[in-house]
Structures are given as C-alpha cells and as structure tokens.
Amino acid sequence: MTEAEEQAEIIRFLADPDTYGVGSVDRIDTHVNHVFLAGDRVYKMKRAVRFPFLDFSTLAARKAACEAEVALNRRTAPALYEGVVAVTRRTGGRLVFDGDGEPVEWVVVMRRFDQDTLFDRLAGRGGLDEPLMRGLADRIAAFHQEAERRPDQGGDKGVRFVVESNMETLEGPAAGPLDEEKVARLGSTWRDSLDRLAPLLERRRESGFVRRCHGDLHLRNICLIDGRPTLFDCIEFSERIACIDVFYDLAFLLMDLEHRNLRALAGTVLNRYLAMTADFEALAALPLFLSLRAGVRAMISAMEGEEQSDDALCGEARAYLDAALFYLEPRQTRLVAVGGLSGTGKSTVAAALAPHMGARPAAAVLRSDVIRKRHFGRAPEDALPKDAYTQEASAAIYEQLMGYAAAAIAAGHDVIVDAVFARPGEREAIAAVAAAADVPFLGLWLEASEETLVARVGARRNDASDADASVVRRQQEYDLGTLDWRRIDTGGSLPDTVAAAKAAIDSD
Incomplete structure (x- = not known):
C-alpha cells in the first residue's frame, strides 16, 4: 500500500462517526492538515506532503511534527492541546487508536472549543473591544517575555530570508493576479529598508529579541478559552519561520486588524504592548515588519486565487500588495x-x-x-x-x-x-x-x-x-x-x- 493509499484509508477511519461513537464528524482540509471535529474533541492529521518550508513526507517526520505542535502550543493553550495518539492496525487489518499494532499514523488531539470565539469571527460581528484587546496584548507580551531566546536565528539574515523567499514566490507562482511593476517596486523597497535596518536587527538579535515565537499570529489563531484570549496553532514545522523578532511576531496581528478596518484596535494592541515592554526602538522596524506580513498575505491569496480561479481572492491579493507598499511610504514624524x-x-x-x-x-x-x-x-x-x-x-x-x-x-x-x-x-x-x-x-x-x-x-x-x-x-x-x-x-x-x-x- 502506497503512502497516499494508506493516508486515504486513515482519513476514512478518522471521518467515520463510529470511530468516536458520535453522530457526525466535520472535516476541514488545509494544505498541511486534515482536521476532524468529533464530539468535544478535534483530531489533526498531518498530510504526507513536502514543500520548500516543510517536510511531512515520512511517518517519523509527521510524528515529530505532532509532538512539536503539542509541546509548543501548550506554552499558550495548555487546556486545548491534550496530546498525540497513534492510529494503529490490528492483526485483522482494522484501524484503532493506540492499539497493540504498529502505528500507521499519528494524530494531535485537541479539546474542541466554540468556533464563534475565534477572533476573526468576533471581528466580523463587531465583538472585539478595547478591554479585550488590552488583555490580548498583555498575553502576547507575557508570552514573548517567557519564550526561548534564539540568537542563532533571525536578525538581518533571518529577515533577508523572508524577503528573498517572498520575492521568489511573488515573481513566480503568485505572479498571475499581481501587478508586475508593483511587485518589483516592493522588492526594491524591502531590500533598501533591510539594508538600512540591518544594524538594528542584528543588535536586537544579539540582545535577545529573537525568540521562539508563535509565527502565525493572526486573528484566526486566537480564541477565547474560559473568557481569556488564547493563542493557538503556532508554527511547529519551521524554526526559520517561528524563531523571529518578537515585534515581527506582533506585526502579523497589527496588520490583520488594520486590514479589517480595525486600526483603532490595532493601536490599542500596539500601545498596550509598548506599555508592558517599553520596546520603543523596535518601532523603527515596524513599517518593514508590517509590509512583510502584508506581502506574505498577498502571496498566499494570489496563489490560492489562481488555483481556485477565485476573483475575490485575487482582488484581496492585490489589496495586500498595495498595503505592503503603503506601509513603507515615507512619512513626517511628529x-x-x-x-x-x-x-x-x-x-x-x-x-x-x-x-x-x-x-x-x-x-x-x-x-x-x-x-x-x-x-x-x-x-x-x-x-x-x-x-x-x-x-x-x-x-x-x-x-x-x-x-x-x-x-x-x-x-x-x-x-x-x-x-x-x-x-x-x-x-x-x-x-x-x-x-x-x-x-x-x-x-x-x-x-x-x-x-x-x-x-x-x-x-x-x-x-x-x-x-x-x-x-x-x-x-x-x-x-x-x-x-x-x-x-x-x-x-x-x-x-x-x-x-x-x-x-x-x-x-x-
């Protein structure tokens, strides 16, 4: 049985309500996961895929990724991440959880939560307010303070990797819906900004501001658990993406809020974070960090829009590209x-x-x-x-x-x-x-x-x-x-x- 055939069989097992003794199972597919919502639990299976930024092509790699996902996300959401279980095959061929047979797949098990408490949904219905966002900023500041320092990552070299990898995709697979001149101008502006900021980025790396962060800190990866803002679904598969300057981590949330026309709440988060950290020198890098986050979103939306022939996604990609350029426009400080x-x-x-x-x-x-x-x-x-x-x-x-x-x-x-x-x-x-x-x-x-x-x-x-x-x-x-x-x-x-x-x- 090939890897693809075996994964297809396991997907059928995980999608079967009888596996859990429930009436129905909801399934969500992403580029890297198959997610199954059954009863009061969530089961996440890694897809057997290989991309430039991750490799889940072997069972051992998927097991390691599952274990890393649980360990890293327990830093911020211990109540959500219950553990890793094996899918095993009995002698007769039947699949079960944690049986006596050899593991054929590994699955992350999470506590299920109310999807209406996701911050992107709260934002969509006007459910985010200043007290809630101050609490979120407090949580992020505390998380960054506690996160492992990683001076071996980030800095000028780390940000340059982000710039060049983004440009490679924006000029290649994501180029279809995007204006070629704007993409070229963005690349030039990114590189000029990076050259100017390189000493600051290196100083921050050496001073401990590069840490094992969340890496994917947008509104869809934040929810309310017991009424408290909770960060989940951090990057587990790439140290280059997750071990970053803390302000680059924060910038994703700020950009996401502003993209949703919630600029005042983005300001609330920024200023509460500054109140808790006094990290004012990082403001010099914030325009570049915001621009990079918008550029990443432009890249993803463009590729998905092309793949799905979705005009709305292509339009969103162009809006993100415009935002990436806008963030780096010169402004008079006052x-x-x-x-x-x-x-x-x-x-x-x-x-x-x-x-x-x-x-x-x-x-x-x-x-x-x-x-x-x-x-x-x-x-x-x-x-x-x-x-x-x-x-x-x-x-x-x-x-x-x-x-x-x-x-x-x-x-x-x-x-x-x-x-x-x-x-x-x-x-x-x-x-x-x-x-x-x-x-x-x-x-x-x-x-x-x-x-x-x-x-x-x-x-x-x-x-x-x-x-x-x-x-x-x-x-x-x-x-x-x-x-x-x-x-x-x-x-x-x-x-x-x-x-x-x-x-x-x-x-x-």
Whole structure:
C-alpha cells in the first residue's frame, strides 16, 4: 500500500462517526492538515506532503511534527492541546487508536472549543473591544517575555530570508493576479529598508529579541478559552519561520486588524504592548515588519486565487500588495503633547488621536500614569501608594517620559505624550525633545470645570490613574504659568472634544 493509499484509508477511519461513537464528524482540509471535529474533541492529521518550508513526507517526520505542535502550543493553550495518539492496525487489518499494532499514523488531539470565539469571527460581528484587546496584548507580551531566546536565528539574515523567499514566490507562482511593476517596486523597497535596518536587527538579535515565537499570529489563531484570549496553532514545522523578532511576531496581528478596518484596535494592541515592554526602538522596524506580513498575505491569496480561479481572492491579493507598499511610504514624524489636570480626558483624547496620525497602525501613546506603574513594577491598573507620587518620584517619571518619547521619535514613529504638564518646565522639556529631533511639535491643553473633573475621576474603574477628587481639588491651586499650548474645552461631549483635538492636529 502506497503512502497516499494508506493516508486515504486513515482519513476514512478518522471521518467515520463510529470511530468516536458520535453522530457526525466535520472535516476541514488545509494544505498541511486534515482536521476532524468529533464530539468535544478535534483530531489533526498531518498530510504526507513536502514543500520548500516543510517536510511531512515520512511517518517519523509527521510524528515529530505532532509532538512539536503539542509541546509548543501548550506554552499558550495548555487546556486545548491534550496530546498525540497513534492510529494503529490490528492483526485483522482494522484501524484503532493506540492499539497493540504498529502505528500507521499519528494524530494531535485537541479539546474542541466554540468556533464563534475565534477572533476573526468576533471581528466580523463587531465583538472585539478595547478591554479585550488590552488583555490580548498583555498575553502576547507575557508570552514573548517567557519564550526561548534564539540568537542563532533571525536578525538581518533571518529577515533577508523572508524577503528573498517572498520575492521568489511573488515573481513566480503568485505572479498571475499581481501587478508586475508593483511587485518589483516592493522588492526594491524591502531590500533598501533591510539594508538600512540591518544594524538594528542584528543588535536586537544579539540582545535577545529573537525568540521562539508563535509565527502565525493572526486573528484566526486566537480564541477565547474560559473568557481569556488564547493563542493557538503556532508554527511547529519551521524554526526559520517561528524563531523571529518578537515585534515581527506582533506585526502579523497589527496588520490583520488594520486590514479589517480595525486600526483603532490595532493601536490599542500596539500601545498596550509598548506599555508592558517599553520596546520603543523596535518601532523603527515596524513599517518593514508590517509590509512583510502584508506581502506574505498577498502571496498566499494570489496563489490560492489562481488555483481556485477565485476573483475575490485575487482582488484581496492585490489589496495586500498595495498595503505592503503603503506601509513603507515615507512619512513626517511628529510629537504631540496632551496636557491638563486630572479628569480633563487626556488619555481618552490621546487614544482617539493615535490612529488619526500618520504612523501605522497608530502613534505611540506615552501615558505618564502607565509609565509610573511600570517604574514601580506594577501593572497599569494596580493602585500605587502615596509615596509613589512625591515630587522626586514624579520628576523621575517625567525624565523617563522624555527618554521614551525621544526613543520613539528617533525610531521614526509619531508620538503622543499624555501627562499633566502643569509646570512650565515640563512643557518646555517635551517641546525640547521635538526640537532636538527636528520634528513638528503641538501642545494641547485640555480643561473643564472643577465639578466636571470631580465627577469624571469618581466614575473611573480599572484605570491606570490613581487620581481622586482630593487630587482634583488640590490641582486647582496650581500656578500653571504662561500657557502657549492650544486650549481645548473638554466639558462638552466626547465626540466634540475629539473633533476639536483632531482639527487642531490637522491645522497645525
């Protein structure tokens, strides 16, 4: 019996409801797996295939891949991945799970979950929101922090492999639906960007930012398990694809969100990740990483569209190609400071402005409250004691704030700094950061009545700010000095406030 014939027999076995004692079995086929959904379990069988990026052509290779899939995915989804079972043949020829006979195939067994909790489906019906995406960013940041360091992979050489392998396919098997001139321009721009970023990529590799990541971190590979964002189905078959810069791993999710017209949520993920990691130098590589992720999607959609004669997929491939070029267009970097007393809506306005600026998917938002929590080793929503708010502590926080802003600006990314900025010296210092980098600066000063401010801080829940009504009243006594920032009254509706702030940026 040939490998193909034996796999066909095993597929019939796995597709048979009697194998599991259930009424029906759903089957999903991909390029590398046959997936069978039976009862409350999922059974994944590797196809006996060989591609340039993987080799499942032997039983031993498929067993190793199954074991790697379970081990690697248990890092993020231990409740989903139950183990690997053998399909064995009895003396009479009958197939069974884990019998006494020799294994003829190996299968990954997973706990079945509600497919409606997949993040791509949630996105399709408007089910993703800021709290959920902040939780997802926290999970990704923690996963990256814990992941195995792999300085033997990635860096300039690793990214160059991605560029050249993508171009080989875009100019070859995927070329059909794509504009030849655009593909050539993309390849040239990728290579120019890589030459410029090579020292940074190497420095990051040597500093531990190349890790055994997920490798395929888009919305379809994220779900809710017990109400928590859960990453699953990571790349198990290629270290070159999975052992990458952590920001390249994150970039797939950011690009996927923006492609679905969810730019604000992409900004939420980016800024929460930055809040947890302070990895601001990586922003310099983000345009290239986003472009590469879009290029990979263009390649896959083009090949599938050609194979299936699907005009919609071919159109999507062209849209991804345009996005890959768009991410690498030069942009003017700028710095915006949003100041005001507690309760004026600084953080709300900053978050709304972030996706309105040129940087993709959004400007980096540096919130003093969050930086203070990180400085004291606390999560953003954890309360701090009063001694964390002394004049000396606040001076240290503002110094960090200026340093982070300078780093993000140096990386070529737009920055919004969210802090009180009550002292003239603090306002002068943030303006000086922009001047030193020779980028445009705009200061926005938000204000509202004391009654409004007290009501707002009293209504806060699960927020990074520890300010209460007593802080608001004490701030009314501040001597603000001369205010030459653009003043915005935030006492009205939120849409009016955000519109005024956007208008100030657009007119600057």
